Amino acid sequence: MLSVEQVKELVGELNDPILEVPLKETGGIVEVKIKEEKEHVSVKIAIAKLGGQPQLDLQMEVVEILKENGAKTVGIRFDELPEEALEKFKGVMEEQTIEGLLSKDNPVEFIAIASGKGGVGKSTVAVNLAVSLARQGKKVGLVDADIYGFSVPDMMGIQEKPEVEGEQIIPVERQGVKVISMAFFVEENAPVIWRGPMLGKMITSFFTEVKWGELDYLILDLPPGTGDVALDVHTMLPSSKEIIVTTPHPTAAFVAARAGAMAKHTKHSILGVIENMSYFQSKETGNKEYVFGKGGGAKLAQELNTPLLGELPLSQPEWNENNFSPSVYGEQEQLGQIYDQIAQNVIEATKEQ
Ligand SMILES: Nc1ncnc2c1ncn2[C@@H]1O[C@H](COP(=O)(O)OP(=O)(O)OP(=O)(O)O)[C@@H](O)[C@H]1O
Numbered sequence: 629m630l631s632v633e634q635v636k637e638l639v640g641e642l643n644d645p646i647l648e649v650p651l652k653e654t655g656g657i658v659e660v661k662i663k664e665e666k667e668h669v670s671v672k673i674a675i676a677k678l679g680g681q682p683q684l685d686l687q688m689e690v691v692e693i694l695k696e697n698g699a700k701t702v703g704i705r706f707d708e709l710p711e712e713a714l715e716k717f718k719g720v721m722e723e724q725t726i727e728g729l730l731s732k733d734n735p736v737e738f739i740a741i742a743s744g745k746g747g748v749g750k751s752t753v754a755v756n757l758a759v760s761l762a763r764q765g766k767k768v769g770l771v772d773a774d775i776y777g778f779s780v781p782d783m784m785g786i787q788e789k790p791e792v793e794g795e796q797i798i799p800v801e802r803q804g805v806k807v808i809s810m811a812f813f814v815e816e817n818a819p820v821i822w823r824g825p826m827l828g829k830m831i832t833s834f835f836t837e838v839k840w841g842e843l844d845y846l847i848l849d850l851p852p853g854t855g856d857v858a859l860d861v862h863t864m865l866p867s868s869k870e871i872i873v874t875t876p877h878p879t880a881a882f883v884a885a886r887a888g889a890m891a892k893h894t895k896h897s898i899l900g901v902i903e904n905m906s907y908f909q910s911k912e913t914g915n916k917e918y919v920f921g922k923g924g925g926a927k928l929a930q931e932l933n934t935p936l937l938g939e940l941p942l943s944q945p946e947w948n949e950n951n952f953s954p955s956v957y958g959e960q961e962q963l964g965q966i967y968d969q970i971a972q973n974v975i976e977a978t979k980e981q
Pocket of ligand 1: 743746748905941943955
């Protein structure tokens with residue numbers, strides 16, 4: 629029968645699945661117990677990060693190696709390595725976090741906000757949906773991937789540039805949302821002249837070189853239409869889901885349908901349609917005027933076989949001296965409340981899919 633020392637030696641040779649360093653060097657073997665009479669070995673192992681396939685793989689390796697060496701039954705319990713132990717491997721852990729955002733195991737939901745054409749309020753929707761999700765207690769990131777016409781920092785009232793920590797960029801936090809925009813990387817907001825592959829690389833950097841930390845949702849403000857960046861994002865983030873913004877005018881909805889068709893073609897699921905600038909409501913009479921036509925959002929949703937997540941009237945955000953973001957509607961405003969409702973719809977819809 630195996631001795632405690634032998635078990636430690638055998639298991640100690642196996643690598644921590646995240647750090648890829650042998651468990652004997654990480655201090656990962658916490659406890660070994662042997663029950664001679666039953667030829668049973670139980671081990672408690674601490675690893676850098678619990679969960680997912682890597683942990684399952686290690687579990688199989690442990691069982692295999694102990695059984696090969698005489699154990700009849702094996703019991704394993706996992707725990708996470710304490711902070712002090714991880715300190716030594718900080719560099720490796722950081723690399724893991726970066727890859728983590730794009731890795732299959734990461735639970736972050738990517739939601740791309742798309743539109744058929746410019747000016748329908750796609751960026752406004754992206755910003756406000758991100759803020760509303762944060763108001764619902766979610767951890768939210770926002771990527772201004774509208775590289776040709778970035779507007780998110782202005783909309784949110786961000787004046788500062790992100791800080792750099794080692795090789796990583798720290799997103800700017802505003803209204804509870806972590807924001808990265810191309811605007812941070814060009815001098816004086818000069819227009820971006822890169823094209824094609826360069827842009828693709830830029831977008832990749834937004835995921836790989838930014839220290840996002842843990843996120844529930846990453847909202848992407850895509851450029852309007854169905855151009856190369858939109859396509860890049862589709863290929864890079866096969867699991868991303870899409871929300872299509874349209875105005876109520878039937879032709880706008882017709883154009884937006886193309887963006888929807890692309891999402892379908894690339895097998896991305898569509899969470900729903902948001903109709904923006906749906907109507908103007910007079911404060912005096914309460915009457916609704918359908919300035920830009922009527923019914924486009926519902927029609928598009930029906931065409932794409934997806935829900936209409938909300939209809940947003942025309943309204944300017946109220947001035948708020950504290951923490952002012954020019955395009956963000958507060959939770960006390962009618963639009964802020966509609967956005968909160970849309971955020972809840974989105975949370976429900978992403979739970980279901
Ligand atoms: N519901 C609304 N009520 C009033 N103004 C709005 C509304 N939604 C958006 N706007 C305004 O419409 C303009 C266009 O919005 P936005 O920039 O979000 O559109 P976009 O589709 O992202 O455009 P582009 O793709 O050209 O950047 C902005 O000035 C914005 O403040």
